[in-house]
Amino acid sequence: MSTPASSSTIGPRGGALATASSERPRRSAATWLAILFFAGALLFGGIALALGDVFYLRLATEALIFGGLALSVDLLLGRVGLLPLGQALFFGLGAYVSALVLKNWSDSFWLALGVTLAFSAVAGLIGGLIAIRAKGVYFALISFGLAQVLSKVVYNTRELGASDGIIGVPSANIMWGVNSATPSGFFLVVLAFIGALYLVLRYLMDTPVGRQLDAIRTNEHRVSFLGEDPWRYKLGAFVAAACIAGCSGALYPMLRGFVSPELMFFQVSGNAVINVIVGGTGTLIGPLYGSAILTGLRSVVGSFTTHHHIVIGVLFVLVVILMPRGLIGYATPALQRWLDARRNQKENR
Amino acid sequence: MSNAMEWLQFVLAPQMINGLSIGVAVVLMALGLTIIFGLLDVINMAHGEFYAIGAYLAVALLATGMSFWWALVLTPLLMAVLGFVTERGLIQRVFHSKDRHTLTLLLTFGVAVVLEDALKIAFGANPLRLEAPISGATEMLGLFFPNYRLFVMLFGGALIAGVWLLVFRTSLGAIVRAAAYDRNMSASLGVPVQLVYAGTFAFGVALAGIAGVLLAPIYSVFPTMGKDFVLIAFSVVIIGGMGSIKGALLAGLLLTQVQSISSLYISPVWSDPLLFGIMVLVLMWRPQGLFGKLGSA
Numbered sequence: 108m109s110t111p112a113s114s115s116t117i118g119p120r121g122g123a124l125a126t127a128s129s130e131r132p133r134r135s136a137a138t139w140l141a142i143l144f145f146a147g148a149l150l151f152g153g154i155a156l157a158l159g160d161v162f163y164l165r166l167a168t169e170a171l172i173f174g175g176l177a178l179s180v181d182l183l184l185g186r187v188g189l190l191p192l193g194q195a196l197f198f199g200l201g202a203y204v205s206a207l208v209l210k211n212w213s214d215s216f217w218l219a220l221g222v223t224l225a226f227s228a229v230a231g232l233i234g235g236l237i238a239i240r241a242k243g244v245y246f247a248l249i250s251f252g253l254a255q256v257l258s259k260v261v262y263n264t265r266e267l268g269a270s271d272g273i274i275g276v277p278s279a280n281i282m283w284g285v286n287s288a289t290p291s292g293f294f295l296v297v298l299a300f301i302g303a304l305y306l307v308l309r310y311l312m313d314t315p316v317g318r319q320l321d322a323i324r325t326n327e328h329r330v331s332f333l334g335e336d337p338w339r340y341k342l343g344a345f346v347a348a349a350c351i352a353g354c355s356g357a358l359y360p361m362l363r364g365f366v367s368p369e370l371m372f373f374q375v376s377g378n379a380v381i382n383v384i385v386g387g388t389g390t391l392i393g394p395l396y397g398s399a400i401l402t403g404l405r406s407v408v409g410s411f412t413t414h415h416h417i418v419i420g421v422l423f424v425l426v427v428i429l430m431p432r433g434l435i436g437y438a439t440p441a442l443q444r445w446l447d448a449r450r451n452q453k454e455n456r
Numbered sequence: 457m458s459n460a461m462e463w464l465q466f467v468l469a470p471q472m473i474n475g476l477s478i479g480v481a482v483v484l485m486a487l488g489l490t491i492i493f494g495l496l497d498v499i500n501m502a503h504g505e506f507y508a509i510g511a512y513l514a515v516a517l518l519a520t521g522m523s524f525w526w527a528l529v530l531t532p533l534l535m536a537v538l539g540f541v542t543e544r545g546l547i548q549r550v551f552h553s554k555d556r557h558t559l560t561l562l563l564t565f566g567v568a569v570v571l572e573d574a575l576k577i578a579f580g581a582n583p584l585r586l587e588a589p590i591s592g593a594t595e596m597l598g599l600f601f602p603n604y605r606l607f608v609m610l611f612g613g614a615l616i617a618g619v620w621l622l623v624f625r626t627s628l629g630a631i632v633r634a635a636a637y638d639r640n641m642s643a644s645l646g647v648p649v650q651l652v653y654a655g656t657f658a659f660g661v662a663l664a665g666i667a668g669v670l671l672a673p674i675y676s677v678f679p680t681m682g683k684d685f686v687l688i689a690f691s692v693v694i695i696g697g698m699g700s701i702k703g704a705l706l707a708g709l710l711l712t713q714v715q716s717i718s719s720l721y722i723s724p725v726w727s728d729p730l731l732f733g734i735m736v737l738v739l740m741w742r743p744q745g746l747f748g749k750l751g752s753a
């Protein structure tokens with residue numbers, strides 16, 4: 108199993124050490140970091156429930172939801188090498204579709220999620236057909252433009268509540284009497300959702316399809332020389348990313364009870380990219396760490412000043428300059444070295 | 457027949473002239489973007505924020521009692537210093553890594569986030585108004601046009617011509633084009649490439665700043681003013697061809713004309729999707745844009 112860190116798209120490649128040592132069948136550093144994340148989240152949920160807290164539980168749920176958006180960005184940036192600057196388009200679309208379903212049709216969690224999935228797939232296909240034609244920076248700019256245009260249209264459409272968005276979205280019924288209005292129950296549901304997403308993505312990345320995406324990022328020309336059509340894989344990844352972002356967005360109105368056009372704005376797309384880069388591009392678990400850490404940081408800094416963007420922005424610039432592989436991108440090889448050293452010690456003893 | 461003439465005179469012509477005054481500013485923005493990309497391969501995501509800073513600098517300088525004309529001269533100089541420092545202090549640090557495209561884009565995006573919030577801290581989030589320095593209107597073709605818009609057109613037009621001459625008719629421009637064409641060869645011929653990079657970035661930022669000053673009295677000044685405006689500049693650069701000066705000029709004037717003429721018929725809400733649709737169509741037909749890059753033209 109390969110450590111995802113060894114295939115980070117930016118910065119120097121992961122180095123021979125991480126790749127070579129990760130061929131072992133034992134649990135890799137990436138797995139340990141993933142276990143740490145989800146165990147930590149469960150522990151957090153347990154403590155919050157015991158203390159009867161609502162605010163931090165809701166905040167953590169929001170962090171996980173934005174973590175889903177970050178995962179979709181990581182799929183495109185870390186795997187295919189496409190930088191999406193407008194992923195909030197699909198996140199916001201999912202949020203609106205889910206809010207409309209919950210408000211007008213039924214309060215079923217599964218119906219809302221299913222309808223959102225269908226809409227996201229169609230939107231992803233349309234968006235992909237437009238954006239995938241472009242390469243590199245052109246793709247970044249076109250995805251930026253797509254989101255900017257659609258958010259403006261939504262902002263000015265009275266049927267969708269214009270600048271106010273849709274308020275008073277009823278909470279969603281999930282199953283066994285669990286409702287999205289229960290802070291701890293919904294936290295667990297979202298955690299399970301994100302966990303499943305992570306596992307599926309991680310599994311997919313080790314299949315031939317995932318390797319094909321890696322190959323496209325590394326050298327797209329060579330992939331077409333080998334008789335494969337990169338376009339189909341890129342489009343597939345784009346649609347998948349749109350579905351992930353859309354379904355994550357679908358959870359948002361269930362948590363907060365409203366949607367607003369701000370969810371489609373550049374700020375959301377930008378924050379998702381920041382979460383991915385700070386956490387570690389291409390590591391899959393890094394974006395989740397990034398979302399958790401930065402959502403927490405935004406909340407903490409935000410309680411002192413309304414200008415938390417400048418703090419996050421400075422942090423982001425420093426990460427890009429000083430450690431472009433992100434927190435997990437550096438932590439994984441370091442942890443792996445430590446694990447290997449310990450294992451060797453044991454074997455030699 | 458007379459109906460058509462009247463429509464031409466009273467509906468179409470004023471719309472086109474208004475569009476032209478915006479178009480000149482858009483071209484200045486796009487020139488900055490395209491020159492920076494042509495030479496450095498850097499997509500400057502902070503370009504819109506530099507435009508906003510130009511407008512705010514004008515507001516701040518005018519508040520000290522300075523005249524608009526001095527502000528118009530001083531702002532680009534200050535902006536050039538800011539651009540120079542940004543290039544040397546930040547962009548150069550990631551410039552030599554393998555994934556330069558992505559890293560510099562992310563870096564300038566981070567700079568944009570910081571600058572936008574800095575503007576909010578310094579000036580507040582509410583829109584500010586700037587008084588037009590030239591009042592009154594001039595009669596042309598039986599219609600009155602605000603003098604300030606005419607000034608923007610003439611001044612901006614002269615500036616664009618100046619940029620053109622500078623890049624294509626001076627030895628300084630030849631150095632920049634040579635560095636864009638082959639960095640290593642230019643360096644071995646004694647061109648101080650690092651300095652040329654920083655200087656070019658500063659120049660592009662200064663152009664964005666001037667566009668900000670020029671449009672400040674026409675639009676209101678607010679911290680996110682760059683976000684909306686930079687999208688059209690990006691479209692212009694993509695359609696014209698990344699790094700092409702000719703392309704930025706033609707596409708800039710064409711797109712702003714399309715925008716202002718279409719606003720006669722459709723709600724302005726739909727003018728962005730329209731421009732974007734044009735961009736997508738052009739990209740399908742010519743993925744590299746209409747014209748080639750800086751060093752090759």
